[in-house]
Amino acid sequence: MQTLLDGLDIEIIQLCRYGAPGERKTLSYSTAMQLIIRGYAMIYKADAQPKAETTPVVIPTTSSITDNSVPFIPQGLNTFVLVSAKNGCGLQTDYEILQELLRAAGKSVYVAHASGHGDPPSFRNVDVVFFLEIVDARWLQFGKQIWIAPNSEWWRKEWDQFIPKFDLIICKTRDCFNLWRKRSEKCVYTSFESRDLYDPTVLRKKEFLHMAGGSVNKGSKAVLTAWKNYRIPYPLTVVGANLGCGRDLLVQPNVRIIHRLPDIRRTMNEHLFHILPSRYEGWGHVLHEGLGCGAVMLTTDASPMNEAAGLSKELLIPVEHTSHLRVPNYPPAGESMTLMHDVSPASVWKAVQDTWCLTPDQITDISKNARASFLQERDNFRNILGTLLTPKLAPQVTISPAKQDVVLVTTFYRPEYLWTVLQALADADGGADKEVWVAHDHHHNEGNRDAARAENEQIAAHFKNVFAKFRWIDRETHSYEGNSYNCLELYKEAHGSDFRFVYLVEDDIVVEKDFFRWHEAVQAKGDYLCSVGRLQTTRPDLIKSDDPSAYVESGSDYTSWGSCWRREKLSFLMEHCQGFYYRNMTGYIINRFPDSSLGHIWTEQDGLIRRVLMEGKHLTASPCVKRAYHIGITGYHRAKGYQFTGTLSERVQKLNDALETGALPGLRKDFVDLDDIDVPRGSTSAWGELRTIQRLS
Numbered sequence: 001m002q003t004l005l006d007g008l009d010i011e012i013i014q015l016c017r018y019g020a021p022g023e024r025k026t027l028s029y030s031t032a033m034q035l036i037i038r039g040y041a042m043i044y045k046a047d048a049q050p051k052a053e054t055t056p057v058v059i060p061t062t063s064s065i066t067d068n069s070v071p072f073i074p075q076g077l078n079t080f081v082l083v084s085a086k087n088g089c090g091l092q093t094d095y096e097i098l099q100e101l102l103r104a105a106g107k108s109v110y111v112a113h114a115s116g117h118g119d120p121p122s123f124r125n126v127d128v129v130f131f132l133e134i135v136d137a138r139w140l141q142f143g144k145q146i147w148i149a150p151n152s153e154w155w156r157k158e159w160d161q162f163i164p165k166f167d168l169i170i171c172k173t174r175d176c177f178n179l180w181r182k183r184s185e186k187c188v189y190t191s192f193e194s195r196d197l198y199d200p201t202v203l204r205k206k207e208f209l210h211m212a213g214g215s216v217n218k219g220s221k222a223v224l225t226a227w228k229n230y231r232i233p234y235p236l237t238v239v240g241a242n243l244g245c246g247r248d249l250l251v252q253p254n255v256r257i258i259h260r261l262p263d264i265r266r267t268m269n270e271h272l273f274h275i276l277p278s279r280y281e282g283w284g285h286v287l288h289e290g291l292g293c294g295a296v297m298l299t300t301d302a303s304p305m306n307e308a309a310g311l312s313k314e315l316l317i318p319v320e321h322t323s324h325l326r327v328p329n330y331p332p333a334g335e336s337m338t339l340m341h342d343v344s345p346a347s348v349w350k351a352v353q354d355t356w357c358l359t360p361d362q363i364t365d366i367s368k369n370a371r372a373s374f375l376q377e378r379d380n381f382r383n384i385l386g387t388l389l390t391p392k393l394a395p396q397v398t399i400s401p402a403k404q405d406v407v408l409v410t411t412f413y414r415p416e417y418l419w420t421v422l423q424a425l426a427d428a429d430g431g432a433d434k435e436v437w438v439a440h441d442h443h444h445n446e447g448n449r450d451a452a453r454a455e456n457e458q459i460a461a462h463f464k465n466v467f468a469k470f471r472w473i474d475r476e477t478h479s480y481e482g483n484s485y486n487c488l489e490l491y492k493e494a495h496g497s498d499f500r501f502v503y504l505v506e507d508d509i510v511v512e513k514d515f516f517r518w519h520e521a522v523q524a525k526g527d528y529l530c531s532v533g534r535l536q537t538t539r540p541d542l543i544k545s546d547d548p549s550a551y552v553e554s555g556s557d558y559t560s561w562g563s564c565w566r567r568e569k570l571s572f573l574m575e576h577c578q579g580f581y582y583r584n585m586t587g588y589i590i591n592r593f594p595d596s597s598l599g600h601i602w603t604e605q606d607g608l609i610r611r612v613l614m615e616g617k618h619l620t621a622s623p624c625v626k627r628a629y630h631i632g633i634t635g636y637h638r639a640k641g642y643q644f645t646g647t648l649s650e651r652v653q654k655l656n657d658a659l660e661t662g663a664l665p666g667l668r669k670d671f672v673d674l675d676d677i678d679v680p681r682g683s684t685s686a687w688g689e690l691r692t693i694q695r696l697s
Contacts, residue, residue, distance in 0.1 A: 008032035010041040042309065042380060077127040077389065079108045083139055084132035086113065089214050093285050094132045094149070097193060101382070105389055112139070133282065135159045151282025152176055152338040153217075153326060168388070172283045173304035178498040179338060190385065193378040194288035198371065202269035205235075208352065209271035209295075211286045212240030216327055218286075219277030219300070219343055224249040226348035234356060237271060244328065268293045272363065273355050277317045277348060278305050279328070279340040292374035294367040296358070298351045301471070302341040310373030312366045317351045320344040320476055322493045339496040344476050405516075406499045407431075408490040409438045410483055411507035415455040416644055416651035417631060420659070422459070424510040424680070426466045429517050434503075436463070437494075439473040441486035455648050484605040485582040487560065492577040495570040502565045508631040509533070509562050510659065514684045515627045519564035521690050522551055522621045529569055529618035530609075533562025533628025543694045545624040548687035553619045554696040558609045562628030572612050581608070624693065629680045631659065 129143030301316035327333035
């Protein structure tokens with residue numbers, strides 16, 4: 001067991017004062033544990049190997065809380081009441097694990113059924129009342145300390161009133177910690193653990209297992225639809241009683257449906273591949289139990305599902321779309337405070353194909369890493385729990401969380417445009433340090449899907465090594481008009497994150513070298529709804545200037561040409577991120593903004609944002625000297641659009657030649673959008689303190 005005098009080997013997972021992600025350090029035990037508690041590091045064990053037997057339940061006794069943002073917890077906490085629900089699923093597993101761990105630490109532990117009504121508890125004045133997901137207000141007056149481990153997807157708005165009463169908010173995932181630290185200073189990132197079901201004596205079969213249990217949020221419909229639509233020949237076992245699927249999906253070749261498992265340990269171990277594209281996991285016991293068995297786990301490429309260290313990142317399933325619906329396609333279940341993530345059957349099929357093609361050596365490596373990460377995560381959690389049970393107020397250390405930015409890029413099928421746009425983002429000052437999300441929007445009349453897939457993979461493979469983090473989102477084909485669905489769904493997901501600035505750069509916008517620096521500088525000057533890289537207007541009252549330090553404020557002008565939002569400002573758009581608007585933009589605009597001076601025109605997202613701007617009496621900020629350039633060549637899905645020819649690299653070169661000269665040889669007039677093929681300067685003249693030269697009404 002580690003002591004306070006020992007050094008501890010850790011790996012940094014979030015930028016902090018002790019290093020950058022991926023760096024390995026040996027720090028004092030107390031400092032290392034503090035970084036782990038706050039979500040900045042994890043224990044590093046180079047020699048971690050799969051173990052055939054489970055280890056005894058041992059909770060270390062430590063005194064290592066040093067961050068002044070972690071609430072002080074008094075000593076002498078000996079009596080715990082776990083308030084939860086015996087539901088046969090994750091909540092029950094939560095309290096069973098905690099009950100065992102707390103008793104192993106010498107604590108008296110009781111389990112109370114959570115209820116919002118009925119008789120009050122039969123005993124009083126316990127040391128800790130510990131709510132597991134559900135807040136039973138009857139217990140709030142009976143604990144010296146009130147702790148809660150929230151599952152964000154099931155949090156109810158009526159419980160918000162109780163947040164100030166919580167002495168400790170246990171965050172089992174980093175996603176939970178990032179979300180809840182904005183609501184309370186009492187948050188601690190702990191991780192968690194799941195049952196160890198590992199049995200090395202069971203013979204592994206090259207088959208797939210989908211453990212849905214009693215939940216409709218495990219992505220079961222996408223999995224079963226993939227097996228049906230793509231006629232996947234590989235055996236699939238589905239365990240669950242509430243799959244939310246029709247008989248056409250439940251009865252098909254190569255699929256076996258089991259409602260109740262007689263031997264869960266054997267089933268979990270004998271299936272080599274586990275597939276679990278969950279919409280959200282408050283912790284994800286089935287996911288971590290699978291990793292503990294050494295399974296090759298396929299899950300959703302979204303936090304918190306993708307946080308587990310034992311996952312093969314190449315096998316993560318990209319998100320198709322997000323929503324706040326707790327239960328898919330069932331509004332009466334209410335909305336979650338966090339985003340729920342849905343994957344497409346096509347993405348499931350691709351992940352299954354990639355998994356099946358793994359070599360035996362690759363499978364062995366992934367399996368060993370999965371088992372080792374399970375054991376490491378369990379050790380992390382038990383160390384942190386031991387710290388919380390026997391704390392001592394220690395010297396204060398303040399660790400400020402790093403602020404990250406994200407760039408959203410919307411695209412159709414025009415890969416030479418996308419490549420050029422992404423390269424400009426990477427070349428901009430600070431661009432390579434950004435997280436970039438590219439979302440490809442497929443319309444019902446789009447052709448060349450196979451060609452698009454191949455070239456998209458080529459682009460993604462290249463730029464994953466260029467930016468700090470790169471994510472590709474492939475939308476399912478739909479019949480919505482324009483770009484609004486793709487754009488607003490990206491905004492909605494980014495709003496639910498923890499970013500500082502959210503940039504939108506469409507795939508026909510090339511940014512200037514000082515693009516990010518200019519936006520940061522102008523955002524510091526005023527409280528703007530957003531800032532825009534280039535003001536596109538024909539207003540005769542606009543003052544034109546070639547001063548790189550000058551900018552214009554406007555209460556009605558907006559264009560999605562390199563915009564930047566403080567993440568919290570996106571809240572003004574959230575009510576409009578809905579199907580009614582995507583399906584019938586004109587009808588929605590007329591009903592929602594009946595008095596708008598724009599009438600029934602400008603109904604796509606730019607027009608929507610202009611109405612939001614005017615309704616709320618907000619302002620935008622735009623530079624007098626462009627920080628974003630419009631490619632301006634009508635192409636891609638439009639019938640008369642210009643199409644570049646040749647290989648991807650040849651088309652990229654032809655496009656860049658056109659941008660350098662501002663023309664295309666033999667280009668017809670109707671190929672030019674807005675009479676404009678911008679010629680990027682490559683660098684803005686030196687500028688100093690920014691100044692407003694005009695405010696447009």
